[in-house]
Amino acid sequence: MKSAQEGEKRSPGRRSARESLLTQERVLAEAERHFARHGYAGTSVRELGMALGIAGSSVLHHVGSKRKLYAEVLRRIAVSIAPVLGHIDRGVPAEAMRQLAERLLIWSELNPHYVQILLREMMENPARIDEVHRWQLADFLQQALRFSKAVVGARGRKKGGIDPDMLLLVLLGSVSYFHVALTTFNAIRGGEARELRRRFLGTIEAMLQASLPVSDPGG
Numbered sequence: 498m499k500s501a502q503e504g505e506k507r508s509p510g511r512r513s514a515r516e517s518l519l520t521q522e523r524v525l526a527e528a529e530r531h532f533a534r535h536g537y538a539g540t541s542v543r544e545l546g547m548a549l550g551i552a553g554s555s556v557l558h559h560v561g562s563k564r565k566l567y568a569e570v571l572r573r574i575a576v577s578i579a580p581v582l583g584h585i586d587r588g589v590p591a592e593a594m595r596q597l598a599e600r601l602l603i604w605s606e607l608n609p610h611y612v613q614i615l616l617r618e619m620m621e622n623p624a625r626i627d628e629v630h631r632w633q634l635a636d637f638l639q640q641a642l643r644f645s646k647a648v649v650g651a652r653g654r655k656k657g658g659i660d661p662d663m664l665l666l667v668l669l670g671s672v673s674y675f676h677v678a679l680t681t682f683n684a685i686r687g688g689e690a691r692e693l694r695r696r697f698l699g700t701i702e703a704m705l706q707a708s709l710p711v712s713d714p715g716g
Contacts, residue, residue, distance in 0.1 A: 521559045523549060525573070528566050533613035536621055537567055571618070571633035574611045578604055578637055582644050590709040593648045595702045597641075598668045602698065605676040612676055641665055649709065659708050671701065 527548050531540040542563055546553040560566040581600045587593045605612045615634075642662060649661035675697050683690055 517559070520551070520555075524556055524559050524566070525569060528560075529570055529573075529610045529614065532567065532570060532617070533610040536617040537563075538621060568633055570614065574608075574614065575634050575637050577608060577611060579640075582637075582640055585644075587644075587648045589712060590648050591702075591705040591711045594645070594664065594668065594705050594709065595698075597644070598672055598701045598705075599698055601668065601672040602676065602694070605672060609676070612673055616673055616677065641669075668701070 524545065527545055528540070531545060531548070540563070542556050543553045546556045549556070556566075560569065581597070581604050585593050585596050585600075618634075642665060645661040645665040649659055649664060679690060679693060683693060686693075
């Protein structure tokens with residue numbers, strides 16, 4: 498039987514492991530804020546350490562390198578956004594794509610830093626095309642493209658020449674830009690943010706209904 502003294506000797510180790518995990522989580526959370534504000538190139542390990550009150554070497558101890566840290570942030574984003582595509586009824590193309598747009602908007606509202614990081618990633622990515630973290634979000638994009646093709650497919654093309662790939666890009670871009678521009682637009686144009694949100698989704702719905710089938714072709 499192990500003595501109480503032996504158990505006490507192991508407690509600090511267990512606390513140290515917990516503290517290490519907590520510190521790593523703090524580093525990731527702070528990195529998300531910095532990458533959102535300054536992008537990958539504008540974020541330094543030294544600044545992260547200063548914001549956290551720890552040395553830059555301690556940051557590297559927990560994450561390995563800035564590139565690995567950024568890759569982990571993108572991985573977390575990919576995990577976070579993946580459920581957006583789940584359990585959408587694909588029978589009615591216009592309604593299915595409307596649901597996707599609304600879910601993307603809700604996700605954006607819940608994860609504002611992630612949206613900023615993704616927009617910066619799209620702008621900065623060509624300069625880092627050979628870096629491995631470029632592909633962290635590839636799985637989600639491929640799944641989203643397959644979803645759009647499955648929903649729109651030949652049915653959309655027959656009605657209005659809708660390209661499922663381009664439609665997905667339009668929705669992704671529209672939702673992202675609406676989210677980041679809402680505060681500025683609201684200040685200039687006036688009106689309640691909730692009302693502007695309703696009008697935005699209503700416009701997306703009207704556009705989809707004008708270009709895609711609004712009933713189940715197989716129904």
